[in-house]
Amino acid sequence: METSLHDALKAARRSAGMSQAGLADRAGCKQSAISMFERGRTDVLAWEKIVRIAEILGTDIRPYAAHMIPTVLDDGRILKCCTNFACERNIPRMIADRLMVRPTFLYAADDADTFCPECLAKMISRCPNCDSPVKRGNGCSACGTPYVVCSIPGDVSQVANWVAARRREIRDAMAMNEEFRTDD
Numbered sequence: 596m597e598t599s600l601h602d603a604l605k606a607a608r609r610s611a612g613m614s615q616a617g618l619a620d621r622a623g624c625k626q627s628a629i630s631m632f633e634r635g636r637t638d639v640l641a642w643e644k645i646v647r648i649a650e651i652l653g654t655d656i657r658p659y660a661a662h663m664i665p666t667v668l669d670d671g672r673i674l675k676c677c678t679n680f681a682c683e684r685n686i687p688r689m690i691a692d693r694l695m696v697r698p699t700f701l702y703a704a705d706d707a708d709t710f711c712p713e714c715l716a717k718m719i720s721r722c723p724n725c726d727s728p729v730k731r732g733n734g735c736s737a738c739g740t741p742y743v744v745c746s747i748p749g750d751v752s753q754v755a756n757w758v759a760a761r762r763r764e765i766r767d768a769m770a771m772n773e774e775f776r777t778d779d
C-alpha cells in the first residue's frame with residue numbers, strides 16, 4: 596500500500612475540507628499547479644512549495660522526502676543549492692555583460708547529504724571559497740564567488756545568444772514550474 600506524496604497531500608487537503616484554490620491561495624501558488632501536482636506531476640511545484648503545502652495541511656512528508664530527496668526535513672534544516680552548470684533548474688542570465696547562473700535552492704537538514712531533485716548533483720550549504728552559509732542569490736554574499744561556475748566560451752554576443760537559447764530550453768522544460776520567473 597505505497598501511498599505517493601501527491602496522493603497523501605491530496606487526501607490531507609480533502610480531509611481538511613480545503614479546496615485546491617483555497618490551498619493554492621494559502622501556499623502562494625496557482626490552483627492549476629495544485630491540480631497538476633495532485634494528478635502526479637510532482638515537478639510542477641518547487642520543493643519548498645511542497646514543504647509549505649505539507650505544513651499548511653499538517654502532513655508529515657519526511658517518509659516521502661527520504662524518497663525524493665535523501666535528507667530529513669526538520670526545524671534545523673538549512674538552505675542548500677545546486678551548483679551544476681548543466682542543471683535545468685539553474686537559470687542563466689546576463690548581468691552587466693557577465694554570465695551568471697541563479698542556482699536552485701531548497702531547505703534541507705544540515706547533517707545529511709542533499710541531492711538536487713532535478714539533476715541529482717550533491718548540493719552545497721556553504722560557499723566553496725569562504726565557507727559562509729549559502730544564501731539566496733547568484734553567489735556568495737560574503738566573498739562574491741558565484742555558486743555556479745559558468746563554462747561557456749566565446750565573446751559576449753555569443754554568450755548572450757547562448758543564454759537566450761538556454762533560457763528558452765529551460766522554460767520549455769519547466770513550463771509548468773512556477774519557480775521560473777524572468778525577473779530581470
Ligand SMILES: [Zn+2]
Pocket residue numbers: 677678679682683684685699711712713714715716
Ligand atoms: Zn541541479
Ligand SMILES: [Zn+2]
Pocket residue numbers: 722723724725726727735736737738739740
Ligand atoms: Zn564566499
